Amino acid sequence: MNPQAEQLWTRPRWQLALLLAGLGMVGPFAIDAYLPAFAGPEGIAQTLGATPLQMQQTLSAYLLAFAVMNLFHGALADSFGRRPVVLGGVLLFTLASVGCALSQTIGQLIAFRALQGLSAGAGMVVSRAIIRDMYPPISAQKVMSQVTIFFGVAPVIAPAFGGYVFVSGGWHAVFWGLALVGALLFWLNWRLLPETLHESQVQPFHPRHLMAGYWGLASNRRFWLLALSSGIPFNGMFLYVLAAPTFLGEHLDLQPTQFYWFFMLSMSGLVGGAWLSGRLAGRIPPQQQVRWGYGVMGVVSLGNVALHLMLPPNAAWSMWPVALFSFGWALMVPVVTLMVLDMAPDRRGLVSSLQMCVGSAANAAVAGVLVPLVMHSVLSLAVASLGLLLVGWVAWKVHRRDTKGLTEVVVGGNPPI
Numbered sequence: 001m002n003p004q005a006e007q008l009w010t011r012p013r014w015q016l017a018l019l020l021a022g023l024g025m026v027g028p029f030a031i032d033a034y035l036p037a038f039a040g041p042e043g044i045a046q047t048l049g050a051t052p053l054q055m056q057q058t059l060s061a062y063l064l065a066f067a068v069m070n071l072f073h074g075a076l077a078d079s080f081g082r083r084p085v086v087l088g089g090v091l092l093f094t095l096a097s098v099g100c101a102l103s104q105t106i107g108q109l110i111a112f113r114a115l116q117g118l119s120a121g122a123g124m125v126v127s128r129a130i131i132r133d134m135y136p137p138i139s140a141q142k143v144m145s146q147v148t149i150f151f152g153v154a155p156v157i158a159p160a161f162g163g164y165v166f167v168s169g170g171w172h173a174v175f176w177g178l179a180l181v182g183a184l185l186f187w188l189n190w191r192l193l194p195e196t197l198h199e200s201q202v203q204p205f206h207p208r209h210l211m212a213g214y215w216g217l218a219s220n221r222r223f224w225l226l227a228l229s230s231g232i233p234f235n236g237m238f239l240y241v242l243a244a245p246t247f248l249g250e251h252l253d254l255q256p257t258q259f260y261w262f263f264m265l266s267m268s269g270l271v272g273g274a275w276l277s278g279r280l281a282g283r284i285p286p287q288q289q290v291r292w293g294y295g296v297m298g299v300v301s302l303g304n305v306a307l308h309l310m311l312p313p314n315a316a317w318s319m320w321p322v323a324l325f326s327f328g329w330a331l332m333v334p335v336v337t338l339m340v341l342d343m344a345p346d347r348r349g350l351v352s353s354l355q356m357c358v359g360s361a362a363n364a365a366v367a368g369v370l371v372p373l374v375m376h377s378v379l380s381l382a383v384a385s386l387g388l389l390l391v392g393w394v395a396w397k398v399h400r401r402d403t404k405g406l407t408e409v410v411v412g413g414n415p416p417i
Contacts, residue, residue: 002201005134008194013135017143019192020130021150022185023086023123026093027066030116030178031059031241032158032263036256037171038245044171050106058106058113059242060368065117067360073125074353075213079205082126082133082349083195089122090189094182101175116178123185125356129348132341133196138282144334145278149271159244160260167256201346213350223343223354225399229290230336231359233297233329233392235366236385237266240322242367243375251378252315262319269323273330286335287400293332294393300324301386305379313378325385336396 002008009016037044038055045055077085096119099112131143165173203209217223240247240262248254248262273293280289304321311317337355344351366388374380 001136002133002196002198004198005196008196009134013139013143014146016134017146018150019188020123020127020143021147021153022188023090023127024147025150025153026090026182026185027120027124029158029181030062030093030097030120032244033162033165033178034058034171034174035241035244036159036163036259037166037174039249040256042166042170044106044109047171048103048106048109054106054110056368056372058110060364061110061114062117062120063360063364063367065114066121067357067364069118070121070125070353070356070360071214072353073122074129074349074351074356075203075210076205076349077126077129077197078201078203078347078349081195081197081202082130083189083193086123086126086189086193087186089119089126090182090186092119093122094179094186097175097179097182101172101179121356121360125352126349128337128341128352128356130196132338132345132348133198137338137342141281141286141334141338142278144337145274145281148274148277148330148334153267153271159263163256163259197349203347203350210350213344213347214354217344217347217351217354220343222399222402223340223351224358225395225402226336226340226343227355227358228395229392229399230333230340231355231362231392232395233294233389234333234359235362236297236301236388236392237322237325237329238363239366239371239374239384239388240381241266242371243381246375247378247381251313252318254315261315262322265319265323266326269326270330273327274334277331277334286339289335290332290396293328293330294389294396296328296331297325297389298393300328301382301389304382305386308379308382318378321382325389 034044039045044050044058045052050058073085073089093116096112096115099115100109103109103112127147128144131140131147134140135143161177162174165177203213244259244262248259249256254261277289300321304325307317307321340355341348341351370384374384
C-alpha cells in the first residue's frame with residue numbers, strides 16, 4: 001500500500017471506485033455494444049459480406065489480443081507508473097474505435113478490433129493494482145466490490161446503447177460511440193487519476209527482471225489454482241453474452257432492441273453479489289464467502305440444465321439462471337482477486353496482468369471454440385456453463401486442500417510468493 005494514499009485521493013472512496021469501474025468497463029463495453037449489429041439487413045455481416053466465421057473472428061481477435069497484451073499492462077505499470085499506462089491505453093482504444101468506424105472491409109474491421117483488444121485491458125488490469133495501492137485489505141475488498149457494482153452497469157448500457165445506435169445510425173455509428181466513450185474516459189482520468197505507485201515500489205523494466213517475475217508467478221501452483229477458480233467460472237456466464245445474438249434472437253425470439261432485458265438481469269445479479277461481498281468484508285472468513293459463491297453457482301447451474309431438459313426455452317425464465325449465476329460469481333470474485341494480488345505485494349501490476357491474461361485467454365478460447373459448438377442449443381449452453389463452473393470449483397477445492405490447516409484470515413493476510 002502507498003504510504004501517502006490518504007493524500008493522493010481526498011474525495012469519497014466511491015468516487016475513485018466509479019472512476020476505476022469506468023476503466024474496467026471499456027473491455028466488456030467494446031464487446032457488448034456491437035453484438036446487436038451482427039446481423040440484419042444493415043448489419044455488419046450483410047454490409048461487409050462477412051461469413052458467420054468471419055463475424056466470430058471480429059470477437060475472437062479482440063479477445064485474443066486482449067489476453068496477450070494483458071501480460072504487459074501490469075508490468076509496464078510497475079515500471080513507468082499506473083497513470084501513463086492507463087492514459088496510453090485509453091487513447092489507443094479511442095483511436096482503434098475510430099478505425100473500426102471507418103472500416104470498409106471485414107479484414108480491416110478484424111484488424112482494428114484486435115487493436116481495440118490490445119488497448120482495452122490497460123484500465124482493467126491497472127485499476128486492480130491501484131485499489132491495492134490505495135487501501136488496506138478489508139477496505140480494498142469493499143472498493144473492489146464497489147467497482148464490481150459500477151462495472152455491472154456496462155452489460156446493460158452497452159447492448160441498449162448498441163441496439164439503439166445501430167437501429168438509428170447503422171453499425172458504423174456504434175464504433176463512433178465507442179470512440180466518444182474512450183475520449184470521455186481519457187479526459188476524466190487525465191484530470192482526476194493520481195499516480196498511486198510509490199517510488200519505493202518502482203520495478204526496473206529489464207527483460208531479465210521481468211521474465212524472472214513472470215517465471216516466479218507462473219511456476220507457482222497456488223497462483224494457477226486461484227486464477228482458474230476466479231476466471232473460468234466467469235465464462236459460465238460470459239458464454240451467454242458471446243452467444244447473445246443466437247441465444248436471445250433465435251432461441252428466445254427477442255429483437256436487438258430487447259436484448260437489454262437479458263443484460264439488465266445479469267447486471268442485477270452482478271450488482272447484488274458485489275454489494276453483498278462488500279457488506280461481508282471483514283465479517284466472515286474470505287474462504288467461507290467463496291464457498292457461498294460457488295454454492296449459489298452450483299445450485300443454479302444444475303437447475304438450469306434440469307429445466308432445459310424438461311421445458312422449451314422461453315424469455316420468461318431462460319434468462320434468470322444467468323442472472324443468479326452472476327450473483328454467485330460476484331459474491332466470491334473480489335475475495336479471490338485480492339488473494340491473488342497479495343501473493344506478490346511488490347509486483348501487483350505484474351500479478352494482475354498474468355491473472356487477467358489467464359482469464360482473457362479462457363474468454364478467447366470460449367469465444368472462438370466453445371460458443372460456436374454450443375450456441376445452437378439452449379441445453380448445450382447450460383451444460384457448457386455447468387462444465388466451466390466445475391473446472392473453477394475443482395481448482396478452488398485443490399487450493400483449499402493444499403492450504404488445509406492454515407488459519408483462515410481476512411483478505412490480505414496471505415503470504416507473498
